[in-house]
Amino acid sequence: MTDLTQLGKQAKETAYQLGLMDTKTKNDLLVHMAAELEKNTAKILLENQKDLATAKENGITETMLDRLRLTDERIKDMADGIRQVATLPDPIGEVDKMWKNEDGLMIGKQRVPLGVIGIIYESRPNVTTDAASLCFKTGNAVILRGGKEAFHSNQVLVTVLQQALKQKGASPFAIQFVDDTSRETAQKLMKLNDYLDVLIPRGGANLIKTVLTTATVPVIETGTGNCHVYIDKDAQLEMATNIIVNAKCQRPSVCNSAETLLIHQEVAADFLPVIEKALNEYNVELRADERALAIFEQSIPATEEDWETEFNDFILAIKVVDSLEEAIQHINRYNTKHSESIISDNYFATQQFLQQVDAAAVYANASTRFTDGFAFGFGAEIGISTQKLHARGPMGLAELTSTKYIVYGDGQYRK
Amino acid sequence: MTDLTQLGKQAKETAYQLGLMDTKTKNDLLVHMAAELEKNTAKILLENQKDLATAKENGITETMLDRLRLTDERIKDMADGIRQVATLPDPIGEVDKMWKNEDGLMIGKQRVPLGVIGIIYESRPNVTTDAASLCFKTGNAVILRGGKEAFHSNQVLVTVLQQALKQKGASPFAIQFVDDTSRETAQKLMKLNDYLDVLIPRGGANLIKTVLTTATVPVIETGTGNCHVYIDKDAQLEMATNIIVNAKCQRPSVCNSAETLLIHQEVAADFLPVIEKALNEYNVELRADERALAIFEQSIPATEEDWETEFNDFILAIKVVDSLEEAIQHINRYNTKHSESIISDNYFATQQFLQQVDAAAVYANASTRFTDGFAFGFGAEIGISTQKLHARGPMGLAELTSTKYIVYGDGQYRK
Structure with missing residues (x-):
């Protein structure tokens, strides 16, 4: 069984470094990840074949099979998606507003990463690279837990991304994968409060409901649309x-x-x-x-x-x-x-x-x-929030950030 | 035992009306609530005496006793606090930004209330009027669950506020009180997902921890400061x-x-x-x-x-x-x-x-x-968030809101 505490510790340490990484370094790493994905197409397709074979044995529908299937073109699309994320403006470090309070303190509200983001998702393997690149761009470490149908595909995708990071001397723990699709591990992930800052479920109504009722980690509810x-x-x-x-x-x-x-x-x-x-x-x-x-x-x-x-x-x-x-x-x-x-x-x-x-x-x-991040002009999307807290509607890069107040004083103490 | 489902339903229906109430109506009601508080000083002090008597029997410290104690002056301060909230700008309805997307849709991000807010808090009765007025100003219905030490004080304060609302033809369900301080009811409140949009605990480290590990409703963590x-x-x-x-x-x-x-x-x-x-x-x-x-x-x-x-x-x-x-x-x-x-x-x-x-x-x-809402210039504060989701640092009126996208089209459909 995956040692989630270990994953959590690694993610937290790496998140701190990621939060201080400059934009150019992050973008260069994203571009390199995209190149490595394309370079490893054959290897990825081979792993995807395993998932497809199992799926066929289990007699899943052609629609589901199509969602699962990777091709040369789809891998290229995933790589292009990562390159596109690299071109987007980096929200981290932005000071949305700054003002002087009555004591003369200059108070600025600065965008910082959320920290460690958990993503629990279902069959489509492209969520792996989408979520990984969006979290990386915003200086967050991510722990991915995909569905068992796409296990081999997701695993090889994360392995390739991690190798790309290592090749450039960056920490592979920025993007981690839960290599265990058991319900017990998923439930532990939902309660990993010491390490996860937020959990985003992506999938059908049942998955969302399970996460909402089980998780003690803060959740952003996504998806269901009547x-x-x-x-x-x-x-x-x-x-x-x-x-x-x-x-x-x-x-x-x-x-x-x-x-x-x-x-x-x-x-x-x-x-x-x-x-x-x-x-x-x-x-x-x-x-x-x-x-x-x-x-x-x-x-x-x-x-x-x-x-x-x-x-x-x-x-x-x-x-x-x-x-x-x-x-x-x-x-x-x-x-x-x-x-x-x-x-x-x-x-x-x-x-x-x-x-x-x-x-x-x-x-x-x-x-x-x-209603989606691309149509709204955000350039990308991690999901569509249907809750009212933190983010509502299509979530772009800004919704993967938090803020901190930076305060410049000149000796003020409170009277 | 309090019927939380009933409270929840009432809160939800009222929240919808509150969300559409204009600013002047809300402000007038707040000012009337403040006047009624002062008018009912004798009645409030009488109830406060009951809490003080119990507290003395239980031998609590003088510091705790002082936190619990209401006086003419403190009730006036509470009323003035409500009047001050009435003078603050109303964030509801604000469109933070609006833009045209590439399809020619005009997309605006508008501030709306969160909906129904639960507050779980400890001994100080002034939290009752503070939280009630801040939630009311931002068009949210609130369900208050105070500590047992201040039970009679909190109850009479909410009764007075509700009477003030009724006198002006507004729904008393805008501000409701859980008249049962049992642990079971508190735990039910933490899981009242069908009706609560957010739960804000205010109090010591133990209270915060209990809420964080028990609640399935989204929580904003406040307070502890090392x-x-x-x-x-x-x-x-x-x-x-x-x-x-x-x-x-x-x-x-x-x-x-x-x-x-x-x-x-x-x-x-x-x-x-x-x-x-x-x-x-x-x-x-x-x-x-x-x-x-x-x-x-x-x-x-x-x-x-x-x-x-x-x-x-x-x-x-x-x-x-x-x-x-x-x-x-x-x-x-x-x-x-x-x-x-x-x-x-x-x-x-x-x-x-x-x-x-x-x-x-x-x-x-x-x-x-x-670090507080007044010193930062927000004019008021519902607490200080130490989490990264939704709000971080001192939470003023804006932090008690959500957003929705309002989109003006002229026949666009997606190509």
Whole structure:
């Protein structure tokens, strides 16, 4: 069994050095890690084959298999992702603001690393290099604990990154891997308060829930998205159709895709047949409330459970509402505080929706699919926080930092 | 036993209304709460008498008794504290920054309340009104769970605040009180994830530790301060003496007072006798390492435990170090990441100290006593965070908020 205390000690010591490392050194090391990844493609693919073979034996779905699969091109993409992180501005050392207090002290709020970050994640091996590079760039040591499906792939990726660090005289403990996928070890990691400053779970609803209820280390909750699009009575049909089709169909497996369509009763009869036709092209299964059922040609009745469900699939729940207020109430009751959108030409309706809907991102006249670090312009993303503490919404480099106050005095003591 | 689920539901519903309440309404309600506190002075003092009587029966110390005691003047101070919170700028609704992304979306990051805040605290009844007013001002509902020593005082204070809210037609559930001081109820509160957005413990090291290891609700760790003053070889004797005396003696029971003095060996023989004399005026007990023992007239040997201890008393541990680096290492090993200070005329020494010491607040040439929300200019304080997530250092109104992204589009969907 992995000695987590040992990993923790190594991470903590290294985190201190990383926090003081200058930006150029970090960037050069990232670029070298990217090169080493590409150089070791054959070795990585060989390990990935082991995971794929096991997965096939266990009869997992083609979708899951595809998530697990590495190719020359995907390894190049991972390396390019690391190079891109190297090009981003380094938030560490930034003084967001500085002021003089009434005693004449100059007080500055400076960005510093969080310290040691734990990441618990599921099948996709690209999370390994994404998370490692983002944590490294922000001067944090990281302890990665991936899913057992991708064990060999994750392990070899970390080994290559560690070798790259060692080749340049840097500590390999900046990026560590828990080489044991047992539940016991995962639970110990969630309680490693002496060494971990924060734990970020990335994966499905079950993983998130387990981490939230087990961890004593501070957690940033990410991911689950039961997102809504509300079509107001003053909406434009074409815009509404484009947005709901995009929000549902472009990539239904991701957290920022829409799961429920709410539509004002005044436009339901006109709009729904057009929307049904557009969604039919993607074979979307429609689960409709009574009033919508009466309008659609093909749909099945929606149940209470459907309002609560993140389908992650070509399924859309649909409800006709009497008012904007009813739409807002429905959303605030059933959403997971991720992303919500209103389609409306009406100024007051959009303002009311933006202010009253409780979510990490609320949109007027745009698809919920934009909620991510790249689309928001952060250049990268470690996940999407659906909690209110520390970070909310897409988390870029700044969200992987803390602050400290640096105070310049000239002999002040407190009167 | 208190029905925490019921309290939680009430808090959550009210929090939603509070989040949308305009600043003037909140301020008027705060001012009314302050007036009602003063108006009910006799009633409050009567309840406080019950707590004082029990405390005396239990033979608690005069210091503890004084913390518990309310007087006309102290109630007026509490009311004035609430009025002062009313005068502070309201962070809710602020859009810290807004930008256009490459798709033409206008993305703004807006301050919103955290939601429902739990506060678990110990004996001092003024925490009740402080915490209630700060949470109210920031649009958060609060659930207060005070210590059993101050039970009657806390209860009557919350009752008065709730009555004030009701008199003006506002929901009394904005400020709720757990009227049960059992350990079981406290533990349930720490796991009330469905309703609490954050839990802030305020009190001694044991309380903090219990909350940290028990809570599944996100916690902001506050308080414990094992703070250091380091006197460099290039320090000025008078400045160094003033600062260490202030940091140790002005108010030894608080978290930002100093517990250990580190001094460079080059100046130890000259400085320590002067410092000893100054500290003698406050009858400070000196616990010294071997080299300091040889210099002092009166001191006792320091143990390993002394380096780790927050004395909260007129006791100071003292160690002679060979270098700035040794001082930084000692601090990073033993501190609780609260407040640390270097006294030095040397530019490079101060810069190195400010950058390399890991703490919420690091000072050059000033007393550690300045680490609080008032001295920093925040106008108020809910506590001092010693963790790195969400908030670090003195927490003012802004630290009681979260953010959401409001996004203005004109039909964008993701390509």
